[in-house]
Amino acid sequence: MKYLSALIILILSFICTLSNAEGQNVPPARDKYQLLTMPYNQRPLTLYRGQLQARAGYKFAVRSQSFNADGDLVYLKNNGTGSVYHYYFISLRYGLTNFMEAGAETNLLRRGIREASITFVSTTLTSVDKVTVNKLTESKGLGDIFLYTSFRLPVVYKWFDLGATGGLFLPSAKYEPRKPANTITTVSLASENTSVINLHYNNTNGYGVPVCLVSAASKSSFRKFSAEVKWEMRTPVKEGKNIRWEETLSEKAFSYSDESYSYLLSNTFTFDASLHYQATGWFDINLDGSFFRTKGGWTEYWGNKYENPEKRLINIEPGFELQISPGLTIYQVAGFPLNGKNCDAPFYVFTTLSFNMFPFMR
């Protein structure tokens, strides 16, 4: 009996040891934690089936320079017309299958652009009259809601992927500018009258018409290195109508009237190419180069249609992706403008937090 008991204990402990050893084996492929922690160089272009991703980002841009029509750099700081740009963005993506995802995103913008102040002086023998005009164009508000679907090659990602996206910006945002909030203050002294007029225009954020987006992307990886390229085009579905405010100053008070005008948004093209290095499983550093261009489109002024100026901008963006926990990842890029035409050239830092989960997978 003693021997039997000892034998049973030994067998049980041996089984326990074996079961522990079993636990050290490679886990079954593609459990949700493995998918959530998949490094960039092993990840396909779209989300996995059942994966839900919520992202929130903030971009802070310092608009201290711009490119003029000749492509020359203009230092706005020197004119006192530099400004900053706050851009917030949220998106929700869901993997319908392992090669198809759907998503929605929108943004919130806030910026104020100053123009050079001008003082008009009128001198007489007995007095000096000065009128200073300051002009600020503020843009703020929610952007349009963008709905899209993305597809990729229906194979397991090993080293190459190809994808395409199609979507539509719904004109959900209030796009008509609000009434200006101009003010005038006057100080009168014995021999000098000084007036300061602050023109404050209130623009919004939104296209005002539906805008289509199509894009194509490809990604390839070699060991710890990856390269991704993406081409994107946005084109308006139709012409739009908007209003333009006009002000009249009379008896130190402003009155406003709005005037309707037509417009056709320009087509925009963006080409992105990025190189990634997966330093460890949770840290990826990358260098992105982007080329942005607009073409076509017009805006109506006094009954005539004027072609929108073509814009171009080349940016370079070093950045990183850092996995904080299986569900949480942070992305950060810094953008430096290199070349452009008819375009602001801001330096910016864009930080995005991404929350990932598989709500229906145990």
Added chain:
Amino acid sequence: MKKIIIIYLLLLITSSAFSQTEKLLVPSDLKQQTIITEPVTLHKGFFRTGLLLDYRVADRYFNNSGDKQYYYNSIWASKSAYGITLQYGITDRLQVDLISEFMNTLQETQNVEEDPATNTTSITVDKHRGIGLGDSHIALKYQIIAEKERKFSLSARLKGTFPTGAKNPRNIKSENQYDLPVGDGTYALGLNISARMIAYPYSFSGYLAYTYNFTGEKIFNTVDQIEKQFKLGNLFETGISWNIHLNDWIVLGNELNFYDEGEGQIENAPSAQMPASWAFSYEPSLIFQVYRFRLGESVKIPVLGKNVPADPLFVLMAQFIF
């Protein structure tokens, strides 16, 4: 055989007991603690050095009525401060800090003046830059109630400010052509009382601080260039913060803080150049602990205020403990 079984079972039990033993902390581990797990003052003999970069531009401000508004005239101003901090643990409860900073301020304005009668236009561009060593501080921090597991700590920090930065405008060529001062030009003494409690993976803290500014003398007008006696308003600050470990080495920090600064005086009279001000701000931060290195970034967002900048203040921080 019975003995063998008993010995075997005892070995099993003791092996389990061993696995429950806490890991002993050695000095190298103590130097890798995060802002949540480290004590509020440095351990005895530990030395930490750090670099701090602050950056802010002037785009909007809270006016005298507390409304947030843009600067309307064509002006661009930015302020960068490159701080250096040296911290040393004299004992396990007493720490000394030396702090100084290198300032880089810029202010550019453009004025276009048109006279329709003579059909003339004149453009004046003013560019003021202030570069140089700013004011320096020395601080002593003492743990009045030392931190114990699940109990709060209470510490006091006494900070002295020395006007090592240039207090007056330099290279004055005209009323509008000069280099900006980079220092306040006054001595100050501040006391900060703070409490902290750790409930891993969280930590919670709160503080109260008061800074008394002594009188000083400096040039306020670049035309007469006469040094006048002045006194900055005294400063009251308070705040609460709660931090969370997102993983073993990344901390998400959150702080709500409030400050109120009294009205300054020139020649013993209240001055419109230094109005009373207050601000209520939120400051989220991410701090990465990579062995002995600590890297952090934060943004201080003014939510409410009066007579203060309304633009976010960006802070980058790097520390290394020896």
